[in-house]
Amino acid sequence: MPDKTPAAPVAPEGAARRGLAVDELRLDGGFWGRLQETNTTATLRHCLEWMERLGWTANFDRTADGATGGARPGWQFSDSEVYKLMEALAWEHGRTGSAWADAAFTALAERVAAAQDADGYLNTCYGHAGQADRYADLASGHELYCTGHLLQAAVARLRASGDDKLVEVARRAADHVCREFGPEGREGICGHPEIEVGLAEFGRALGEPRYTEQARLFIERRGRGTLPPIALLDAAYFQDDLPVREADVWRGHAVRALYLAAGAVDVAVDTGDAGLFAAVERQWARSVERRTYLTGGMGSRHQDEGFGEDWELPPDRAYCETCAGVASNMVSWRLFLATGDVRYVDLMERTFYNVIAASPSEDGRAFFYANPLHQRTAANAMRPDEVNARAEGGVRAPWFDVSCCPTNLARTLASWQSYAAAVEGDTLTLLQYAAGELEVRLDSGTVRLRVDTEYPRTGAVRVAVLAAPDGFALRLRVPHWADGATLDGRPAVPGWALAAGLGSGSSTVLDLPVDPRWTRPDDRIDAVRGCAAVERGPLVLCAESTDLPPEWRLEDVRVDPALPLAGTGDGATVGITAAAPAPAEPGRLPYGSGPQETGAPVAGELRLVPYHRWARRGGSSMRVFLPVAGAVSPLR
Amino acid sequence: MPDKTPAAPVAPEGAARRGLAVDELRLDGGFWGRLQETNTTATLRHCLEWMERLGWTANFDRTADGATGGARPGWQFSDSEVYKLMEALAWEHGRTGSAWADAAFTALAERVAAAQDADGYLNTCYGHAGQADRYADLASGHELYCTGHLLQAAVARLRASGDDKLVEVARRAADHVCREFGPEGREGICGHPEIEVGLAEFGRALGEPRYTEQARLFIERRGRGTLPPIALLDAAYFQDDLPVREADVWRGHAVRALYLAAGAVDVAVDTGDAGLFAAVERQWARSVERRTYLTGGMGSRHQDEGFGEDWELPPDRAYCETCAGVASNMVSWRLFLATGDVRYVDLMERTFYNVIAASPSEDGRAFFYANPLHQRTAANAMRPDEVNARAEGGVRAPWFDVSCCPTNLARTLASWQSYAAAVEGDTLTLLQYAAGELEVRLDSGTVRLRVDTEYPRTGAVRVAVLAAPDGFALRLRVPHWADGATLDGRPAVPGWALAAGLGSGSSTVLDLPVDPRWTRPDDRIDAVRGCAAVERGPLVLCAESTDLPPEWRLEDVRVDPALPLAGTGDGATVGITAAAPAPAEPGRLPYGSGPQETGAPVAGELRLVPYHRWARRGGSSMRVFLPVAGAVSPLR
DSSP states (O other): OOTTOOSSSOOOTTOSOEEOOTTSEEEOSHHHHHHHHHIIIIIHHHHHHHHHHHTTTHHHHHHHTTOOSSOOSSOTTHHHHHHHHHHHHHHHHHHHOOHHHHHHHHHHHHHHHHTOOTTSOOOSSBSSTTSBOTTSOTTTOOHHHHHHHHHHHHHHHHHHTOSOHHHHHHHHHHHHHHHHHSTTSOOOOOSSOOHHHHHHHHHHHHTOHHHHHHHHHHHHHTTSSOSOOBTTBOGGGGTOSSOGGGOSSOOEEHHHHHHHHHHHHHHHHHHTOHHHHHHHHHHHHHHHHHSBOTTSOBOOOSTTSEEOSTTOOOSSSOOOOHHHHHHHHHHHHHHHHHHOOHHHHHHHHHHIIIIITTSBOTTSSOBOSSOOSEESSOOOOOOTTOEESSOOSSSOBSEESSOHHHHHHHHHHHTGGGGTEEEETTEEEEOSOOSEEEEEEETTEEEEEEEEEOTTSSOEEEEEEEEOOTTOEEEEEEOTTOTTOEETTEEOOSEEEEETTOOTTOEEEEEOOOSEEEEEEOTTOGGGTTEEEEEETTEEEEEEGGGSOTTOOGGGEEEOTTSOEEEETTEEEEEEEEOOBOOOOTTOOSEESSOOOBOOOEEEEEEEEEGGGTTTTSSOOEESSEEBTTSSOOOO | OOTTOOSSSOOOTTOSOEEOOTTSEEEOSHHHHHHHHHIIIIIHHHHHHHHHHHTTTHHHHHHHTTOOSSOOSSOTTHHHHHHHHHHHHHHHHHHHOOHHHHHHHHHHHHHHHHTOOTTSOOOSSBSSTTSBOTTSOTTTOOHHHHHHHHHHHHHHHHHHTOSOHHHHHHHHHHHHHHHHHSTTSOOOOOSSOOHHHHHHHHHHHHTOHHHHHHHHHHHHHTTSSOSOOBTTBOGGGGTOSSOGGGOSSOOEEHHHHHHHHHHHHHHHHHHTOHHHHHHHHHHHHHHHHHSBOTTSOBOOBTTTTEEOSTTOOOSSSOOOOHHHHHHHHHHHHHHHHHHOOHHHHHHHHHHIIIIITTSBOTTSSOBOSSOOSEESSOOOOOOTTOEESSOOSSSOBSEESSOHHHHHHHHHHHTGGGGTEEEETTEEEEOSOOSEEEEEEETTEEEEEEEEEOTTSSOEEEEEEEEOOTTOEEEEEEOTTOTTOEETTEEOOSEEEEETTOOTTOEEEEEOOOSEEEEEEOTTOGGGTTEEEEEETTEEEEEEGGGSOTTOOGGGEEEOTTSOEEEETTEEEEEEEEOOBOOOOTTOOSEESSOOOBOOOEEEEEEEEEGGGTTTTSSOOEESSEEBTTSSOOOO
């Protein structure tokens, strides 16, 4: 392991900048500190308990014991959930030294290791007695996908704690993949990208260029239509319609598209492939400009869990899978590390607060899978022992048949520190704002900082320098939305603000304007025409039926952006009107020839709450985009 | 067969009114005459050729020969396509006496009969050597669904031509179902409703109450959660979530919901079950009021081919399957026959012109499966030998993997006459307007009428009485949209208009106003807020990129309903403006804090064309609901 590689999820060799090691920032409560603490005390254990209960971990024991062949619990990709939890446990141990996390990781590693075949193949669903053959179904088998997550878990362990048994298992699995799918092997690719990013990062972590080369091969092979369609899903579903370097925009299954893009950036950076890198930058830009929700969520369609077309952004049927939020940040982070461009970090903040933070329940034991921006019907609560298919219905579910989101959330929260700041020579750049202490290795020595803030509830961020080497420079990100920000009282325009000449004992205060503000969608987003939303700092707000008088229906509420908009806690209060439409003529279509008739409108106020907290007070109807009064009946 | 049963798809015994027999109206060209002629000369043969080519018909031969067990062409429900084509051929022969249709029917009947098992079971996918067991997978096996379509084909043959081999095959198949699933048999239901309507109509056609009773059992068993979920689809998908008589609205897979409702009406009418009947009426009303598109299309979601929630009517992702249009008319027709309520026929007209007529290409050899109301990206043409999965992409496809729509269209067009008028004692009611001659049996004798009209291009309908018995009365439907209609110069309000005292040699003229008119959606339909559509008579119009100057993009076009709206052919011309939005800041989300900046708007005119003809001039972007200028940027 190269000496200076940080204990962080993404660490390209020789990059101009790096993220924090997970142990370089200790959070003191606050927004992310509390979420991370809940991950520590609840979610990690919760995931382990569910996978033990359902037999997903025991699949490894059955494989080790030669007892395969009966009905196997879990989908064909359930091994990957175990690996994602292991990745989370590795970061957790690296960040906190948790003995529990270390022991849980080690115990799982023993069971995983025992299930590995002599030639390095490792999968509990294929290739053993009574199972389908290895790699017989590359389109939907997910075998290389699972291996990719194994490699990411090994990378976390290696960087956070050092070489161990799982790293050895991963090495043998990666060698197996290189033999099987290398230049001399079969020309296959996996229906679900992930092996690419796993191999690339594992190659970096071990300094092993063969793995990067294998990742490169998988990237180059993709987009040539070699995967057979799965039922009604076509080649674009798994990005086999166009080579990565030829595509202009993301399409198909969002998580697949984004994992592939992350792997492509890794390969492009490590091989100096400017064309491949530019392709992903171009895809990112167009997808952000035309296929991304206000929350940062990606994926407009339930049908294929996929991106829609340009401007196809329905709030109600937004899929916005939690995993796609995780994957979007994987891509943006890599692009930022390579370019230093603030746009990537701006999007990450939006996605952190409005997709990733929305998923877990307050107790960390239930999760959103889909993250729609509009819910018409309040969902029923679920029992703590209840499994949902994918929980699309406005309720956080304890677990899922396809349970990718909880463990993805767990590994992201366990390593959140890495994305909070970047190191470039002797310059430290704060990217995300959270109260805590940093102790960060710079080129000339270690800097120690204390950050005090209640962000995003308030906008003041005070950074005190406890110790700093000569030549230390501090940069702070001024988010795109923060018009009117100041640094020590002087205007700071969105982008980067430099706090010059800070030595030990000095401090600086960034003030970000977090008053609520109205936001309108592009006119071409048909699904929210005539609507506006309210944001507050990095938070997207929403209206919930919970906050309406019982006689009002959310569907009848209209707002007027000309009325005052006041901040309330971390939410806002808006003036609203509501008028119940006149009863329809029975059995007639909901289309008419004149203005819609309504009862007398009533006026009132409505509290808007941060989107990430919606449905925490029970099932509710909810909307982010609120229809503007008078904008709706075009015939007058 | 009761003496007075008409050769018509739906014939409840002892009903107050009946539809026309297929041979009681001869169309003379015109809108429906031409569509029917294309069905006769092209679509029927086209369907037969494709099923021969793909081996779907040969599946019956293999079953007869005991040669099952290898790879079987077609989905598990492909038998039903053969039966639907046979139903179409039976109506075709009954209507026209076509020797070709008769021969084609008879040849298929021989092959089908040969595949029937000794005990009456008939299915080419299950129960034979190398196949899964009979009824082992009721949720997705579609065996009873296929049998239901067999019974409908037999009903058509019986009513149109008389008893024959297929009727005997169907009788044995129905008896098998009654033994297997009767009161003493297993408590199962089929994942895809259809057996109910097939049994009920077959029972009517044969005067056999056992079949009606079996249909009743299937209806009553449904909604009790006995079907296992299919992957991520829940009980509502196949209407097994709630008993039919307890449901308030349609939900889940639209075709399944509607076939079930049609069967429930038949059972309710034949058993005098007022509660069951009222339940379907209630479901129809709420679904029409809140879950139906302007086109009459039903089914808002691709994911489950299903209804969405109330007000969930996205134009772009509208599924509006052609089959759901067929099925919606099956339900509405049954409700009309039982009640005489004009609302049901009004919806049928809308669905005929804007869903069913939209499906076929001009040459009758390609079909829309989904019928969205908004297409953002022009689709590529398909080759005549190309099979599509479901062709959701704005192009009519020659055939489909799941090819339910072409044969459903074929049987509907072959029997269109039945829905054009109703007979009640000595009263004839014209329901749909088309040029042609009627010769209809009334209680007191036969009436002969000549209808001259270019409807829907123009609104004048002239009915001449060629011969009529004493006591003859003529009623004409005045459509819901026809404000300002006149009958012989006197105002005729929407509903029924009575042309009194018409004897031989007299005539009457109904004048329906078909000037184009603006239509606005209910304020609660979020997906088309701030938009308006143009209708013209029964036709929904649309804007196609084909009619725009090449430098204009449809996504930038805005309309102003205050400007003049002129009729042009069977379309309209509207004033439009278009302003290209200012280029977005690269890599920034499509949401802003002020009005959207655009270039200088240009003004012009745009021809709107009937929706049913869209994409006939090549792939196009298209929209029915047009954004109203000034209604879109809520922040000013």
